Amino acid sequence: MTDWKQLLSNAGCRITTPRRAVMQVLMSSDAPLSPQEIRERAQAMHHELGLVTVYRTLKLLTELNLVRRIHTEEGCCGYVAVALGEACHHLVCTSCRRTVEFPCTGLDDTVAELERLTGFSVQNHWLELLGLCPACQAKQKVVIQRKEEC
Amino acid sequence: MTDWKQLLSNAGCRITTPRRAVMQVLMSSDAPLSPQEIRERAQAMHHELGLVTVYRTLKLLTELNLVRRIHTEEGCCGYVAVALGEACHHLVCTSCRRTVEFPCTGLDDTVAELERLTGFSVQNHWLELLGLCPACQAKQKVVIQRKEEC
DNA sequence: GCCTTATTGAAAAACATTTTCAATAAGGGA
């Protein structure tokens, strides 16, 4: 009912059980998932789901901007569903991977200045912030306290 | 002589022919290179260089912040030598891959605001700008002109 | 419901990265 189905349909694509399963998994996760992780979870809905189909589906959803690829420190390849559409980026917890989407703002001046300096024409950009989510900051404080007690 | 050798040495690592070859290749390229591309070029200096060694060397150089991984649209894994150290990012031409390093500025306010809003503590970030370099813009204009002539 | 054709899953191929291990070569100390 959420309009990813509409978008897919408008693009001339069929709404299939595998696609529903993958989309469902991504929308209910607050952390980026790898194709394997997506498959494991999506099999709850569609038991015979193949990994190939997950790859194909992710490619399609990414092209339609329903899903975004997240770059992690070790290797690439986490995927998250996006709500804000094209003009957003992500803040990722390096400890638990929890991910928060945020709207893209505040880069225009930097970009304009760089275009002037380099002669490049900037078309697109990729931004990701890495840090600790509130829960993981709290956990870390406990660890530090324990160390001090020794 | 440039001080990457110093840095490596200080870190307790040996200055070897493979490392010199890889570093040389990266420093003389203005586009990100894949491990295979690095190997091919570096073999000019050190013919028996193994791909395994390239991977190991890239890992080491990346840890020492002499080299940075560049995220490309299709897949990850281009590597560039960095001059400015940690606080820099890259502007990459999507047509010829030519890459320009630029100092990191102008994100502090955005980051502070997000920390306030989300409770995250931001430790690090990843920024890449994609566009067309001057040469590729010029080429593109020629193509457009030809089309108009028809 | 039927028919067309986009989509799927299994298997195999292709590609990328890591591990293992014996041989080699850096570079500090004699």
Next chain:
DNA sequence: TCCCTTATTGAAAATGTTTTTCAATAAGGC
């Protein structure tokens, strides 16, 4: 300068990831 220790290397194999191929299946317009 030459030794000796040990970090580093390269080949091979293992492991992991992504793509291709192709016959079978199921969406969804009619």
